[in-house]
Amino acid sequence: MARDGFARVRGPQMRRLIGEAALADWATYAQSWDDLAVDQYMADGGRYRRRRYATLEAASGAVSRQVHQPHFQSLDYNSLNGGVERWFEPITAAVSDMPLTRRIIDLSLDVFGDVAGPAPGFPWRTEMHQFRIEARAGESGRPTPEGAHRDGVDWVLVMLVARENVAAGVTDIFDPAGRSLGSFTLLEPLDAVFIDDRRVFHGVTAIEPVDPARPAYRDVLVTTFRSRPS
Numbered sequence: 001m002a003r004d005g006f007a008r009v010r011g012p013q014m015r016r017l018i019g020e021a022a023l024a025d026w027a028t029y030a031q032s033w034d035d036l037a038v039d040q041y042m043a044d045g046g047r048y049r050r051r052r053y054a055t056l057e058a059a060s061g062a063v064s065r066q067v068h069q070p071h072f073q074s075l076d077y078n079s080l081n082g083g084v085e086r087w088f089e090p091i092t093a094a095v096s097d098m099p100l101t102r103r104i105i106d107l108s109l110d111v112f113g114d115v116a117g118p119a120p121g122f123p124w125r126t127e128m129h130q131f132r133i134e135a136r137a138g139e140s141g142r143p144t145p146e147g148a149h150r151d152g153v154d155w156v157l158v159m160l161v162a163r164e165n166v167a168a169g170v171t172d173i174f175d176p177a178g179r180s181l182g183s184f185t186l187l188e189p190l191d192a193v194f195i196d197d198r199r200v201f202h203g204v205t206a207i208e209p210v211d212p213a214r215p216a217y218r219d220v221l222v223t224t225f226r227s228r229p230s
Helices: 011-018 022-035 099-116
Strands: 006-009 049-059 062-065 124-134 155-164 166-168 170-174 180-185 192-196 201-204 207-209 217-226
Touching: 006 011, 006 180, 011 022, 011 099, 022 099, 022 124, 022 155, 049 099, 062 099, 099 124, 099 155, 099 192, 099 217, 170 192
Parallel strands: none
Antiparallel strands: 006 192, 049 062, 049 124, 124 217, 155 192, 155 217, 166 207, 170 180, 170 201
């Protein structure tokens, strides 16, 4: 993270970092991605993205769910869907209160805190997104339809939850000048990438169904952190 601005973590290592106790609820956690609402704010007219959203304040060992609110990005960070308040269905309390969710947040704070330096002295603003990107015959699914981008935060965790009957979906990392810093595919549950959003851009190529007759989707958890007051 400190050297490159991002760190790819494969599933087995992520499993060790999270711990087996927290992962005992993995099946229930992953199943919650079956209950996401269609994103109604896609300026490209696409119906391929489903999501839920929550905002929290997080410090080591303490997470506080905030009143449900819209997600907002300026057009500087999201040229496709930015500039408007987007009201998504909330992440359910059953998911946000799971020990696994809390452990993922604590792990992220540990990773990003090691790079950021001393604790900022206030809770980190944390935004959680459950995403399902669907692909169909004749309609690819676009995980990042805005292209290579920054999210307008300090830190980002992207963690794969499931990948079913899809090809492509390659994660690309770039420096601000557009030079490639890395390219890889999140293939297995818990495959993840930690990103310093202040230093690098990221994007994911479109997914296509391998077998057009079967459901095809890519489920990820995206959790963002601001270590400074917003």
